[in-house]
Amino acid sequence: MFVQSHTxxxxxxxxxxxxxxVVGGDYDKCQLVAKDHYGFQNVVTPGxxxxxxxxxxPFSKVFMDYYKSFAKPLPKPINxxxxxxxxxxxxxxxxxxxxxxxxxxxIILDLLLSSRGRLGTLSPQNGSPTLPNRGYQQDAQPxxxxxxxxxWWAASHPLPRLGQGGFRVAxxxxxxxxxxxxxxxxxxxxxxxQLTYEFAERRLRAHxxxxxxxxGLNDPLRRVYMVGDNPESDIRGANEYKSPHGSLWRSLxxxxxxxxxxxxxxxxxxxxxxxVGEGVRWAVEDSGKS
Amino acid sequence: MFVQSHTxxxxxxxxxxxxxxVVGGDYDKCQLVAKDHYGFQNVVTPGxxxxxxxxxxPFSKVFMDYYKSFAKPLPKPINxxxxxxxxxxxxxxxxxxxxxxxxxxxIILDLLLSSRGRLGTLSPQNGSPTLPNRGYQQDAQPxxxxxxxxxWWAASHPLPRLGQGGFRVAxxxxxxxxxxxxxxxxxxxxxxxQLTYEFAERRLRAHxxxxxxxxGLNDPLRRVYMVGDNPESDIRGANEYKSPHGSLWRSLxxxxxxxxxxxxxxxxxxxxxxxVGEGVRWAVEDSGKS
Numbered sequence: 001m002f003v004q005s006h007t008x009x010x011x012x013x014x015x016x017x018x019x020x021x022v023v024g025g026d027y028d029k030c031q032l033v034a035k036d037h038y039g040f041q042n043v044v045t046p047g048x049x050x051x052x053x054x055x056x057x058p059f060s061k062v063f064m065d066y067y068k069s070f071a072k073p074l075p076k077p078i079n080x081x082x083x084x085x086x087x088x089x090x091x092x093x094x095x096x097x098x099x100x101x102x103x104x105x106x107i108i109l110d111l112l113l114s115s116r117g118r119l120g121t122l123s124p125q126n127g128s129p130t131l132p133n134r135g136y137q138q139d140a141q142p143x144x145x146x147x148x149x150x151x152w153w154a155a156s157h158p159l160p161r162l163g164q165g166g167f168r169v170a171x172x173x174x175x176x177x178x179x180x181x182x183x184x185x186x187x188x189x190x191x192x193x194q195l196t197y198e199f200a201e202r203r204l205r206a207h208x209x210x211x212x213x214x215x216g217l218n219d220p221l222r223r224v225y226m227v228g229d230n231p232e233s234d235i236r237g238a239n240e241y242k243s244p245h246g247s248l249w250r251s252l253x254x255x256x257x258x259x260x261x262x263x264x265x266x267x268x269x270x271x272x273x274x275x276v277g278e279g280v281r282w283a284v285e286d287s288g289k290s
Numbered sequence: 291m292f293v294q295s296h297t298x299x300x301x302x303x304x305x306x307x308x309x310x311x312v313v314g315g316d317y318d319k320c321q322l323v324a325k326d327h328y329g330f331q332n333v334v335t336p337g338x339x340x341x342x343x344x345x346x347x348p349f350s351k352v353f354m355d356y357y358k359s360f361a362k363p364l365p366k367p368i369n370x371x372x373x374x375x376x377x378x379x380x381x382x383x384x385x386x387x388x389x390x391x392x393x394x395x396x397i398i399l400d401l402l403l404s405s406r407g408r409l410g411t412l413s414p415q416n417g418s419p420t421l422p423n424r425g426y427q428q429d430a431q432p433x434x435x436x437x438x439x440x441x442w443w444a445a446s447h448p449l450p451r452l453g454q455g456g457f458r459v460a461x462x463x464x465x466x467x468x469x470x471x472x473x474x475x476x477x478x479x480x481x482x483x484q485l486t487y488e489f490a491e492r493r494l495r496a497h498x499x500x501x502x503x504x505x506g507l508n509d510p511l512r513r514v515y516m517v518g519d520n521p522e523s524d525i526r527g528a529n530e531y532k533s534p535h536g537s538l539w540r541s542l543x544x545x546x547x548x549x550x551x552x553x554x555x556x557x558x559x560x561x562x563x564x565x566v567g568e569g570v571r572w573a574v575e576d577s578g579k580s
Contacts, residue, residue, distance in 0.1 A: 027352065055451075059387055059388075061316070063356060063390075065356075080448050099350070099353070100390070101391035101392040101395070102389065102456075106456075109452075110449070122449060159412060161346075166395070166464060167392070169466070172467075173459050173460050173462045176463065
């Protein structure tokens with residue numbers, strides 16, 4: 001059973017009949033996950049928007065063959081002269097690492113500066129000195145959700161590569177300059193955040209129920225083993241997680257990714273092991289103990 | 291005669307026999323300008339790098355058809371296990387608006403964190419508390435030059451679109467998060483900066499010499515008219531420019547771009563006019579006065 005960083009978005013039922021922007025991932029893969037697996041009815045991507053309105057980010061022109069290969073028609077065009085008829089986005093979900101940071105930043109920024117999420121409009125409240133946060137994000141703009149906070153991840157390149165967190169901090173720099181230092185409101189899912197570990201524990205409990213039926217249904221999971229390569233996300237999340245059911249979580253750090261052998265991990269795990277296989281063996285043995 | 295924002299790079303002779311990274315623009319257009327027009331001998335683009343080493347930024351995979359259409363072989367591969375044999379970049383020039391912010395940010399960041407500009411290496415000085423700027427950019431990394439500071443420009447979309455300055459502030463946010471708040475050293479060309487106006491004046495004086503020979507060669511240009519749509523770059527630059535030759539500059543703001551009629555420009559021009567044509571007529575008439 002795979003739980004991906006965006007899986008917790010599946011539970012955000014309040015947006016299932018609204019129009020949501022799904023950002024990140026290759027082609028329309030995340031859009032299809034949102035529609036077909038999570039049940040969101042109106043899912044728009046930045047690629048759909050730029051294909052219908054190329055002038056929203058003229059510099060994506062060179063990537064237009066890519067966007068045209070999967071773009072779908074928009075439910076409404078961008079037509080700010082009649083604000084009630086322009087495309088309105090009700091929530092922004094960053095599912096996976098953005099591929100086109102310029103386009104995705106532009107569209108997220110447009111939405112966060114818009115009036116009520118209507119693309120092509122500008123909120124008249126932006127910059128008002130008498131309003132909270134100088135009027136920014138005070139005009140029913142769509143909320144912004146990130147699925148994964150990791151700044152770095154271990155890839156095949158010799159040095160760690162920027163993750164979704166890289167896009168997030170770059171967008172924060174843009175927001176800071178554009179607004180003159182206003183606060184940027186967003187919600188973070190993903191490790192090391194409590195919400196994601198709660199979600200994982202619910203999934204594990206549902207899996208136990210499927211395997212064993214009602215037997216022990218309300219007991220806590222006796223032990224949960226978090227195996228990961230990233231001290232700041234995997235290990236910190238497991239160490240700091242407070243299980244609502246009182247389950248005991250242990251953190252197993254492996255040497256095959258972000259963490260490099262011989263260094264001191266920024267967050268101390270229960271144990272450091274060679275790789276995931278060794279982690280599973282360790283967990284099986286540990287769980288056999290009383 | 292056109293002077294583009296990157297034209298002042300033509301005078302940076304100290305890098306002409308070194309290896310430079312040229313960032314921004316469609317395809318290899320800026321690379322060709324740097325080589326064929328400005329005389330830089332070794333010019334590498336992020337597209338060349340990612341085509342040879344796709345794992346340097348795995349998320350550009352979806353744009354690989356674009357990069358393969360113009361990428362040229364690298365002078366050296368990225369091979370950090372033998373640092374003297376890995377590709378070394380001596381200066382970074384952002385010529386034009388980056389198209390692929392993720393790739394371009396990654397490669398600029400890699401270079402600014404490297405040892406001596408060698409791709410694939412990390413400077414051991416990064417983060418050293420005893421060094422200036424906590425060791426960042428203290429290890430002969432390549433200098434970073436931007437050609438254009440504009441955060442916004444007027445495009446065909448109803449709202450202004452992010453310019454090269456948008457990339458710059460996003461990269462600054464990334465740098466801030468990665469380094470924990472170290473200063474980012476860079477040099478800015480372009481309006482409203484003195485260097486760019488000096489460059490324009492040199493070009494105008496050379497043009498006068500071509501037209502009129504030695505006659506009046508050392509006289510100042512009596513009047514120079516700066517016609518532009520952007521109060522913060524075009525107009526501020528002309529107003530604040532101090533001509534080394536004592537030329538008198540006047541600033542003409544037009545209504546066909548960033549500045550919107552009826553608003554108060556953030557920097558007051560000599561005169562506000564309808565468009566460039568009216569600006570030229572105004573300048574011709576004004577220059578006929580004593």
